[in-house]
Amino acid sequence: MTNPSLYKPCSHQGPMKIPKHLLWLFAFLGLASLVFADNKPKLTLDEFFNAVSYSSVALSPDGNSVVIETDRADWDQQIFRTDLWLYHDDGKGGSLIQLTQSGHDVDPKWSPDGRWIAFLSERKSSSEKDSDSADDKDDKGETSQIYLISPSGGEAIPLTQGQEEVHTFSWSADSHTIYFATRNPWTKSQKDEYKKQWKDVVQYRTAERGDTIFALKVATALSRHDAAPAKEASDADKESDLTPNARPIATSPLRVDGLVTSPDGSKLAFVTTAVNQRQEKYEDIELYSIDLAPGVAGDSPATADKNPLVQPHQLTHNQAAEVRPRWANDNRHLFFTVEVGDVAGPYRDLQPHLYWVDTAKPDSNTNGVEQWSKDFIGPVDHYAVTADGVLAAARLGTEVAAYSVTKPGQSLRKLSGWDGTYETLSTTTHSPRIAFVYSSLQKATEVYLAESADKLDQARPITSLNHLFAERELPQGKPYRWKADDGTMVEGMLIYPPGKFEVKHLPMFTFIHGGPADADGNHFAADWYQWSALAATNGWLVFEPNYRGSSGYGDKFLAQIVPQIVSRPGKDILEGVEALVKDGIAEPEHLAVGGYSYGGYMTNWLITQTTRFKAAVTGAGAVEHVGNWGNDDTTFDDAYFLGGRPWEAQQRYHDEAAIFQIDKVKTPTHMVGGANDIRVAVLEDYLLEHALYSLGVPNKLLIFPGEGHPLGKNPWHGKIKVREELKWLQKYGGVPTGN
Numbered sequence: 001m002t003n004p005s006l007y008k009p010c011s012h013q014g015p016m017k018i019p020k021h022l023l024w025l026f027a028f029l030g031l032a033s034l035v036f037a038d039n040k041p042k043l044t045l046d047e048f049f050n051a052v053s054y055s056s057v058a059l060s061p062d063g064n065s066v067v068i069e070t071d072r073a074d075w076d077q078q079i080f081r082t083d084l085w086l087y088h089d090d091g092k093g094g095s096l097i098q099l100t101q102s103g104h105d106v107d108p109k110w111s112p113d114g115r116w117i118a119f120l121s122e123r124k125s126s127s128e129k130d131s132d133s134a135d136d137k138d139d140k141g142e143t144s145q146i147y148l149i150s151p152s153g154g155e156a157i158p159l160t161q162g163q164e165e166v167h168t169f170s171w172s173a174d175s176h177t178i179y180f181a182t183r184n185p186w187t188k189s190q191k192d193e194y195k196k197q198w199k200d201v202v203q204y205r206t207a208e209r210g211d212t213i214f215a216l217k218v219a220t221a222l223s224r225h226d227a228a229p230a231k232e233a234s235d236a237d238k239e240s241d242l243t244p245n246a247r248p249i250a251t252s253p254l255r256v257d258g259l260v261t262s263p264d265g266s267k268l269a270f271v272t273t274a275v276n277q278r279q280e281k282y283e284d285i286e287l288y289s290i291d292l293a294p295g296v297a298g299d300s301p302a303t304a305d306k307n308p309l310v311q312p313h314q315l316t317h318n319q320a321a322e323v324r325p326r327w328a329n330d331n332r333h334l335f336f337t338v339e340v341g342d343v344a345g346p347y348r349d350l351q352p353h354l355y356w357v358d359t360a361k362p363d364s365n366t367n368g369v370e371q372w373s374k375d376f377i378g379p380v381d382h383y384a385v386t387a388d389g390v391l392a393a394a395r396l397g398t399e400v401a402a403y404s405v406t407k408p409g410q411s412l413r414k415l416s417g418w419d420g421t422y423e424t425l426s427t428t429t430h431s432p433r434i435a436f437v438y439s440s441l442q443k444a445t446e447v448y449l450a451e452s453a454d455k456l457d458q459a460r461p462i463t464s465l466n467h468l469f470a471e472r473e474l475p476q477g478k479p480y481r482w483k484a485d486d487g488t489m490v491e492g493m494l495i496y497p498p499g500k501f502e503v504k505h506l507p508m509f510t511f512i513h514g515g516p517a518d519a520d521g522n523h524f525a526a527d528w529y530q531w532s533a534l535a536a537t538n539g540w541l542v543f544e545p546n547y548r549g550s551s552g553y554g555d556k557f558l559a560q561i562v563p564q565i566v567s568r569p570g571k572d573i574l575e576g577v578e579a580l581v582k583d584g585i586a587e588p589e590h591l592a593v594g595g596y597s598y599g600g601y602m603t604n605w606l607i608t609q610t611t612r613f614k615a616a617v618t619g620a621g622a623v624e625h626v627g628n629w630g631n632d633d634t635t636f637d638d639a640y641f642l643g644g645r646p647w648e649a650q651q652r653y654h655d656e657a658a659i660f661q662i663d664k665v666k667t668p669t670h671m672v673g674g675a676n677d678i679r680v681a682v683l684e685d686y687l688l689e690h691a692l693y694s695l696g697v698p699n700k701l702l703i704f705p706g707e708g709h710p711l712g713k714n715p716w717h718g719k720i721k722v723r724e725e726l727k728w729l730q731k732y733g734g735v736p737t738g739n
Contacts, residue, residue: 040473042498043537045726047472049073049719051526052465054437054447055082057424058108058117063431064089065151066462067099067108067117068447073715074103080715082106084119086151087449087462094449094462099149100156111175116218117151118159118178120144120166146180148218159221160243167211168257173265178216179249181256181270184209185241208275210253213268213290214246221245250290250310258324262331263429266292267359269315269334271322278633279340282319282347287336288312289359315357316369319347326385329429334359335390337380340517340637343369347640349517351379351551351558354392356408373405373412377554379517384425384434391434391453393422395552398479398493398521402436404453417456421523435462439524441477441495441533444469469524473498475536477522480543482579488548488557490572493520494585495532495542506541507590507735510577510613514597516549516561516569528711528718529596538726539735540592543580547572547602563643565625565656566605573602574610588612592733593667594725596620597680597709604688607669608661615732617725619672620680620709623688624657631681662691668698670728672721674707700728 056069066087074081081103087096102123109118122144143165147156160166160180169180186194186209198207224244254272261268268290274280290310315334316322320341325334333356342348343355354372361368372390381400382393389406400421403412420440427434432452436459439445444466450459477495484490500506511532513520526533532542546552547569549561561568580586592615595603600621607616622628626646629638642656643649654660669692673685685701692699702724704717711718729735 040471043469043472043474043534045534045719045723047468048526048531048534049528049715049722051444051469053527054424054445054463055106056108057426057435057437057447058110059426059428059431059433059435060110060151061112061114061428061430063428063433065114066426066435066447066449067110067151068463069106069108070465072465073719075715077103078714078716079103080712084108084117084149085463086117087447088151089449096463097153099151099153102156105147105156109169109171111171111218112173113175115150115175116148118146118148118169118171119156120169121147121156123147123156146178148222157222157225159216159218160246162241162243164241167255168259168270170259170261170268172215172261173263176218178218179213179259179261179268180216180246181211181213181259182241183255183275184212184251187241205276210251210275211256212248213250213252213256213259213270214243215249216243216246248309249292250312252288252312254284260325260327260334262327263329264331266331267327268292269325269327269359270312271325271336278635279321279637280633280635282341282636283317285321286317287315287322287325287334287357289315289334313359315359316343318343318369319345323352324383326383328356328385329387332358332360335383335385337383340634343371347636348562349558349637349640350555351517352381354380354383354390370408372408373410376403376412379551382423382425384427385429386427386453387429387432391425391427393425393436395519395521397491397552398519398546400521400523402453402456415453415456419522421521434459440522441524442474444524444526469526473537475533475542476501478502479521480576480580480585482576484548484572484575488560488572490545490547490576491553492543492545492547492576493522494580495536495544497536497539497541500541504584505587506585507539507733508543508577508580508586508592509535509540509729509733510543510545510573510591510593511535512545512547512573512593512595512599512602513550514595514599515551516547516598517551517558519546519550519552520544521546521552528721531722534722535726535729538730540729540733541586543576543586545573545576547576562641563649563652563656565641566601566658567656569602570605570609573606577612590614590734592616592729594618594729596672600680604658605656607667608658608664611664611666613667614734615729616667616669617672617728618669618688619721620674620677620682620685621688622680622684623659623662623691624684625653628680628684629653631678631683633678659687659691662688663695665692665695665697668728668732670725671699671701672725673701673703674709674711675703675705676707677709679709698732700724 052070052072055071058067068085071082084099084105086099104122105119107120146159149156164182167181255275256270258271274284290312320343321339322336323339325336335356337352358368378395380392380394384391392403402415402417402422405412424437434450438448446461447463448459449462450456475495477493480494481491535542549569581588591613593613594617596619600618603618604621604623639645642652646653671685673682689701706713
């Protein structure tokens with residue numbers, strides 16, 4: 001249901017003439033505002049965790065509207081809400097309305113004609129809502145299904161149904177059809193037979209099913225809904241895996257993701273992943289295309305008979321994990337980036353570069369795959385296809401700027417913009433406008449709209465959901481560089497306590513990013529994983545090292561972590577700490593360290609290498625590599641980092657593991673983990689806790705039920721995590737409260 005509340009951003013108007021007798025008053029008020037600005041209140045824990053993030057931004061085909069997906073904490077429901085908002089430029093400054101409010105709506109996509117917005121939702125049906133008790137906080141919803149909503153508002157209309165969730169979907173070029181993928185559907189008799197034979201036994205791998213891609217006529221689905229809009233689905237419908245009138249057009253033995261339709265509507269493309277979504281085999285993750293025959297989405301059985309299942313064409317054969325496919329406007333090339341791996345040879349981790357593949361040359365190894373702007377040394381974090389090329393948000397060091405490029409062999413051209421971080425770009429071929437998300441250390445994350453790529457620095461904010469942060473004193477920061485023992489220059493960020501920019505001899509918290517292929521820099525972040533601003537507000541100089549293995553400094557810099565997965569970056573970090581102490585910036589008697597995921601790996605390792613840190617906070621970090629290789633859902637990159645599988649590099653698995661040096665640890669250590677984590681199995685946290693407990697080292701372990709690797713289920717978990725970590729740093733790091 002549409003929220004009738006309306007928010008209007010400030011409009012930009014021409015200069016106003018001010019009477020001279022009022023100038024002295026405005027001058028006085030201006031001076032007063034500067035005084036008050038210097039005395040802004042500091043961030044509180046509650047305010048910090050009420051930040052809103054923008055997960056998706058989609059510009060309408062005509063460029064006059066933007067649909068925005070927000071993610072924010074719902075403390076009463078104990079969930080993270082994902083809702084859709086709509087900005088419309090009415091020529092008078094624009095307006096922002098909340099379009100949906102189920103709390104479970106994601107991945108909005110405009111129909112090419114601009115009449116509809118389709119999205120995925122796990123919202124509950126009316127009957128389920130009525131049956132919920134007031135005390136029931138288990139808001140699991142249903143399986144993910146496709147819904148339609150008009151940009152004018154109104155009720156969202158379900159298009160698909162069944163017990164199988166929709167993995168991905170795409171509009172046809174003429175807006176008449178939606179293509180979507182689910183797990184291969186079973187008949188009721190198949191499900192009954194399986195349940196009779198296996199009960200609740202899990203057949204790991206052997207019971208896996210691939211996906212089917214369906215075509216659904218939108219008009220047919222809407223007519224079905226209009227015929228009985230208030231009628232609840234029958235028991236038979238609820239048990240069915242198949243949406244009425246949906247026609248299967250292709251199958252895959254793997255899971256289908258990233259479904260996209262070519263601009264002329266003649267082809268579909270998608271990327272496959274393992275059914276269990278574990279990265280264990282290179283060949284599970286490849287790009288495919290489908291040639292769509294005319295009338296493929298016909299409604300009659302006769303039409304379906306004339307259009308048998310289409311055989312997908314495999315476009316790539318490599319040892320890389322392709323992600324984010326997008327069609328070029330020539331209807332022939334398919335853009336993509338790579339999460340891990342290399343498209344051109346044996347597996348090695350590279351930064352996310354931009355590639356395209358010629359779909360007219362399928363079933364080839366590297367023929368037809370071409371990298372764009374090879375001379376750019378950083379990663380392409382986000383990109384969008386424009387009428388004449390590509391718009392990209394790409395990292396160099398601590399900055400993520402916006403660039404444009406029109407041909408593969410050209411260099412990225414940096415656009416005139418602000419210092420900070422650009423992300424989540426959205427464009428359309430029918431308008432020069434660009435929607436994007438932007439932030440910097442002192443500017444909270446918001447969505448902006450620019451009239452064109454050349455006017456990026458004149459973009460106006462179209463959201464203001466994080467306006468509170470402009471009223472608080474935020475930390476300032478700057479890059480810091482030091483020379484490693486082998487002569488390599490390494491960079492990081494220093495985030496200063498509010499009001500203490502460039503002050504010397506500060507207590508310092510070394511806060512290590514995860515990945516490792518990631519980087520810290522000039523951006524705003526406020527969550528359980530990135531809480532540097534809150535640590536700085538609590539009196540710490542926060543040191544964020546972009547150690548060897550980080551992105552933004554070239555593929556060679558990234559690869560120097562191999563095969564010394566923790567010892568090489570560990571040296572970089574400790575040498576950075578020593579340089580800061582030597583420069584008189586960090587107070588040597590008040591040093592602390594922490595991180596999550598790979599940052600947890602590094603924290604666990606560093607406390608075995610030095611006793612300089614007075615306190616440590618670590619989460620979801622391994623202390624050994626054999627069990628972690630077997631339990632991790634991304635195993636081929638683990639083997640790459642360590643030079644082989646456990647039986648192929650036994651000594652290195654031993655030498656790079658903190659557990660075999662754990663008797664050196666003296667640092668009081670706080671630990672956290674998600675109870676359902678398989679990226680870094682929660683047993684690693686228990687192993688570290690047991691070791692520290694047996695050695696008599698002060699420690700504390702928090703386990704968050706229902707959480708995986710990211711703490712994305714219950715916002716209270718992340719808030720409690722950071723609250724307790726701050727207390728631990730204050731208790732053992734020696735920073736007075738309110739410093």
